[in-house]
Amino acid sequence: MSNPANLYAQPAASMEGTATIDKQKQTEGKAMSDPLVKKYIKEMKRYDSVSADWQREGEDIVKLYMAESANKSSARKFPLLYANIETLKPNVYTKVPTVLCARRYKDRDPTARTAAELIQRATNTTFELYNADEVFRMVRDDRLLPGRGTAWVRYEAEIEQYENTTSVYDPATDQHIDQTISGERLKSENACIDYVYWQDFGHNVARTWAEVWLVWRCVYKTRDEVADRFGDDVASRLSYTSKAPVGDGSDYGSSEAADDYCKIYEFWDKRSNLVSWLAEDENNFLESGAPPIKFCGFFPCPEPCYATKTSKGLIPRADYVYYRDQAKEINDLTDKIHRLTQWLIVKGFVPGGPSTTADPLEEVMRDKGNQELFVQVESFTEWTEKGGAGKLIDWLPIQNVVAALQAAIQARSQLIQDVYQLTGIGDILRGQTDPNETFGAVDLRNQTGSRRLRNTKEAISIFCRDIGHLVAEVIAQQFSPQTIAEITGYTYKPPLPPMLPNMTNVAMFPGAQMPMGGAGMPGTMPMGAGGMAGMMQPQRGMGDNGGPPLNDGDPELSFDDSVIQLLRDDKMRSFRIDIETDSTVQADENAEKAQRTEFLGVVGDYLEKAAGVVDKAPAMAETAGEILMFAVRTYRPGRTLEETIERGFANLVKQKQAQMQQPMAEDPLIDVAKIQAASLAQKTQSDAAVQTQKQQIEAQTEIRKQNLDAAVKIRQQDIQAAARPKDVATRMAYRIQNANLAPMALPATHQTALQPAPMRGAV
Numbered sequence: 001m002s003n004p005a006n007l008y009a010q011p012a013a014s015m016e017g018t019a020t021i022d023k024q025k026q027t028e029g030k031a032m033s034d035p036l037v038k039k040y041i042k043e044m045k046r047y048d049s050v051s052a053d054w055q056r057e058g059e060d061i062v063k064l065y066m067a068e069s070a071n072k073s074s075a076r077k078f079p080l081l082y083a084n085i086e087t088l089k090p091n092v093y094t095k096v097p098t099v100l101c102a103r104r105y106k107d108r109d110p111t112a113r114t115a116a117e118l119i120q121r122a123t124n125t126t127f128e129l130y131n132a133d134e135v136f137r138m139v140r141d142d143r144l145l146p147g148r149g150t151a152w153v154r155y156e157a158e159i160e161q162y163e164n165t166t167s168v169y170d171p172a173t174d175q176h177i178d179q180t181i182s183g184e185r186l187k188s189e190n191a192c193i194d195y196v197y198w199q200d201f202g203h204n205v206a207r208t209w210a211e212v213w214l215v216w217r218c219v220y221k222t223r224d225e226v227a228d229r230f231g232d233d234v235a236s237r238l239s240y241t242s243k244a245p246v247g248d249g250s251d252y253g254s255s256e257a258a259d260d261y262c263k264i265y266e267f268w269d270k271r272s273n274l275v276s277w278l279a280e281d282e283n284n285f286l287e288s289g290a291p292p293i294k295f296c297g298f299f300p301c302p303e304p305c306y307a308t309k310t311s312k313g314l315i316p317r318a319d320y321v322y323y324r325d326q327a328k329e330i331n332d333l334t335d336k337i338h339r340l341t342q343w344l345i346v347k348g349f350v351p352g353g354p355s356t357t358a359d360p361l362e363e364v365m366r367d368k369g370n371q372e373l374f375v376q377v378e379s380f381t382e383w384t385e386k387g388g389a390g391k392l393i394d395w396l397p398i399q400n401v402v403a404a405l406q407a408a409i410q411a412r413s414q415l416i417q418d419v420y421q422l423t424g425i426g427d428i429l430r431g432q433t434d435p436n437e438t439f440g441a442v443d444l445r446n447q448t449g450s451r452r453l454r455n456t457k458e459a460i461s462i463f464c465r466d467i468g469h470l471v472a473e474v475i476a477q478q479f480s481p482q483t484i485a486e487i488t489g490y491t492y493k494p495p496l497p498p499m500l501p502n503m504t505n506v507a508m509f510p511g512a513q514m515p516m517g518g519a520g521m522p523g524t525m526p527m528g529a530g531g532m533a534g535m536m537q538p539q540r541g542m543g544d545n546g547g548p549p550l551n552d553g554d555p556e557l558s559f560d561d562s563v564i565q566l567l568r569d570d571k572m573r574s575f576r577i578d579i580e581t582d583s584t585v586q587a588d589e590n591a592e593k594a595q596r597t598e599f600l601g602v603v604g605d606y607l608e609k610a611a612g613v614v615d616k617a618p619a620m621a622e623t624a625g626e627i628l629m630f631a632v633r634t635y636r637p638g639r640t641l642e643e644t645i646e647r648g649f650a651n652l653v654k655q656k657q658a659q660m661q662q663p664m665a666e667d668p669l670i671d672v673a674k675i676q677a678a679s680l681a682q683k684t685q686s687d688a689a690v691q692t693q694k695q696q697i698e699a700q701t702e703i704r705k706q707n708l709d710a711a712v713k714i715r716q717q718d719i720q721a722a723a724r725p726k727d728v729a730t731r732m733a734y735r736i737q738n739a740n741l742a743p744m745a746l747p748a749t750h751q752t753a754l755q756p757a758p759m760r761g762a763v
Contacts, residue, residue, distance in 0.1 A: 012187040034284050036276065040267055043214055047202045054315050055199060058146030061320050065145055074340060075333045076338040078085075078412070080419060081320055084145050087425055093140045094457045096133045097466045097581035099123040112576040113561050114490075115566045119577065120355055121488040122445070122475045123468055126191050132467070135195045140460055147307030147318035148199050151302050151472040152194040155293055160187040191474040193467060207311055209303040213270040217301075218262035220244040228439030230277070230286050233593055239281045270298045287328025295473055296570060305459050323419045340405040348398035359747070379610040465581045472579055475688045476567035482669045491558040496713075506549050602631060614652070625649030 012548065065081050084374045103112045104493075126132070135151050142149030162185050169182040198219050204214040220242060242263040263280040268291070276288035293300070307316040320327070360377050386392055414672035480598035566572055610624040625646070632645060710730040 013137065028684050036269075036272070036288075037278060037283060037285065040216070040265075040269075040276075041216070042280065043204045044202060044216070044265075046205050050313070051202075051315050054147070054317070057318060057321065058198065059147050059316055059679055064320075075315075075331070075335045078334040080323075080330055084419075084425055086172070086455070087142065088144055088453070089455055092144075092459050093136060096136065097128050097461065097464045097468070098128070099472070100580045100582060101472070101579055104576055109576065110398050111562050115563045115573070118484055118488050118490060118559060119472045120474065120478070121490075121578065122484060123472050125487050125577075126193075126471050126475070127468075130190060130192055132164060132193050133194050136460075136464055136467075138195045139463065143305045143307060143460065145318065145320075146198050146401065147316035148198050148201075148304050150196050150301055150304040151392070151467060152196050153474060154194065155189070155474045156190050156192050157189040157478075158187045159184050186480060186483075189479055191471045191479075193471065201301075202306070203314070205313070206315055209314065212314070214267065214301075215299050215301060216265050216267045218263055218265050221264055222261060226262055226264075234286055238700070240281050242280065254639070264591050268299050273298075275616075279726045293474060293477060294570065295470060296574065300470065301462060302470065305463040311411075319423065323422045326419050326422070330412055330415050337405060337408045337412070340401055340408065343401045344398060344405070345396075346398070348395040349396070350392060358742070370421070435706070461581060465579070468581055469579055475572075476573060477570075481564055483558075491561040493558055495561050555659075556719050601634075606631065621653045627655065725763065 008614055059663055061081070065085060067079065067082070099120055101116040101123075103109050103116060139149030139151055161182065163180055163182045165178055167178045168179050169175075170177050200218050202216050203212045206212045221229070223235050223238075223240055226238060240260040240262045242261045243262045264286070265278045265280075267274075267276045267278065271277070273290060274288055275291050277286040291298070306314070308322075309316045360383075479487075481492045481494075484490070566576065607626055610628065614621045614624055628649065629646065
């Protein structure tokens with residue numbers, strides 16, 4: 001099912017046919033209810049009037065190329081147009097270009113770097129999967145034959161209905177209740193490239209493409225396709241009387257077409273900022289609204305790939321027009337050569353009637369086997385008297401025929417050379433060379449032919465690049481992060497979910513432990529089926545066919561919402577990302593090898609010289625890296641190695657910076673002096689420590705002596721006091737009491753003196 005809100009959900013049923021409309025059907029007996037309809041019809045009439053001659057010439061050229069009239073005439077023709085086109089095709093386009101996205105200013109911008117890599121991978125994948133090569137080849141053929149080729153880019157999304165049944169815990173009933181949720185979800189999305197037949201495309205009359213404000217194309221749709229795209233109500237009121245091109249070489253609009261179609265025009269109006277659809281027999285738009293995609297240039301198509309044109313207008317002239325007269329003369333000479341060759345027959349006249357000399361001569365001429373070497377003549381004397389075979393046969397003169405034939409062939413060859421000079425197709429492009437020519441002459445002619453074709457090559461390359469820009473815009477604006485991750489092989493890191501009450505963000509990621517406990521414990525939640533436990537785990541990018549996650553554990557191949565925001569912002573995306581394409585012509589293997597060899601030589605020589613500079617001056621490592629990158633960016637083979645070289649030099653800079661922070665090695669003589677000074681200082685410090693320890697021991701000994709004297713004096717006083725009472729029992733109790741209280745009554749210094757002395761040498 002297609003998304004009804006997406007105006008580009010359905011592809012066109014057919015891309016062939018004529019862009020001219022039947023004016024009578026549009027105007028007779030019908031009033032234009034929408035003023036824009038009348039305006040668009042008027043612009044189409046003006047375009048048809050201006051381009052009528054070009055369209056007739058284009059049809060004749062296509063028929064001549066396809067040799068559609070060859071069977072209708074008995075005259076011999078020289079297929080010069082076919083030969084030239086087949087020679088030019090591989091020289092102007094042979095392969096799909098590779099989209100090259102990079103940071104515009106080549107600075108260290110990781111977000112822009114990741115965004116550029118995503119766009120590059122997604123666009124190249126789109127080119128490969130959705131048959132961009134066929135579109136580009138048909139555009140090339142339209143450019144070489146009628147003189148204009150174009151294509152259309154659109155977004156296609158497929159939406160599907162879904163129903164999920166989940167079990168939800170109800171705290172009121174303490175039970176799990178099954179709940180069914182239905183809705184729509186995105187099934188797939190594509191950026192499609194449609195080929196537009198050269199007569200199906202039109203625009204307002206203008207001198208340059210910058211002045212174009214209205215473009216349109218026509219498509220052919222069956223009733224089912226119209227109903228699927230616009231609804232059954234619209235499909236029921238339209239008429240299906242147009243015949244789509246059958247594509248078998250017959251005339252357009254042939255009654256042999258299998259199905260009847262409705263011809264629908266798609267308009268893109270830059271001034272009104274509208275996209276509208278109009279059927280051929282309708283007075284009102286089938287649908288009209290804002291553009292579904294905001295392209296940078298508004299239009300879903302780039303500037304067409306034109307042949308010769310000037311600033312006077314956008315109606316081109318086909319290349320064949322410039323040598324059409326010479327081609328007609330070549331055809332006339334080809335027919336004359338064919339007729340003259342019919343007269344290249346040897347005929348002789350011999351005497352009639354029975355004759356002894358004529359009969360043997362006729363017998364020899366009729367004998368095609370040439371088995372007999374000798375032929376007998378009855379009257380040899382009469383034979384010799386009449387002059388033999390040379391006098392008896394009168395040959396039909398064909399010298400005049402041969403001379404005329406040679407003159408016709410020479411004139412045709414000269415005309416062909418004139419055509420080569422007009423078109424720039426030299427013999428070197430056809431693989432024909434003169435063995436007497438020098439290598440320099442052959443190379444000079446090859447370069448001349450390449451320069452003559454450079455405009456055509458560049459025009460097709462620019463067109464392919466512009467198509468890549470449009471596809472990149474569709475991907476950047478419309479594709480979901482999950483789709484981008486699937487196409488590119490990257491892993492999308494969604495943003496952190498909001499903080500919930502009594503919960504921590506740690507529990508919201510794979511591998512985190514949820515708080516466990518009873519229902520009354522804070523920070524706990526019911527963990528039943530369909531509860532919060534299943535909702536808290538984020539979705540991880542899956543591989544092909546539901547395999548393991550893509551790039552699991554590789555932090556470099558991942559992106560987050562900062563990259564998506566850059567892709568969604570049209571202005572910033574254009575400022576920070578540059579999109580180009582490589583050559584559309586098959587590269588010469590020798591030229592490619594020469595470029596790679598030159599690149600390796602330049603880089604190798606520079607690295608050898610830079611290594612010595614960096615070793616002597618580590619601070620120059622970063623500068624040396626920037627100089628190298630300045631040279632690398634000028635080589636096309638170096639683009640694939642740019643990031644690798646940058647990372648390598650970044651690691652080198654880090655190593656050199658770490659070396660700069662470490663103390664540098666000094667002269668050995670200085671080290672010996674330092675060692676001696678350190679030894680002397682250590683000895684002095686050791687002597688001072690010994691002296692200090694000795695002083696401490698003496699002080700402690702003096703303190704212990706003073707404490708001991710004080711204790712003895714106190715003990716003597718106690719003994720004297722104990723001897724005073726007369727009663728023995730009282731005297732004994734008094735002495736016991738004094739013995740128990742004596743340590744408690746001593747001062748702190750006295751108690752210290754009673755402790756064991758420390759070991760000798762302790763500090």
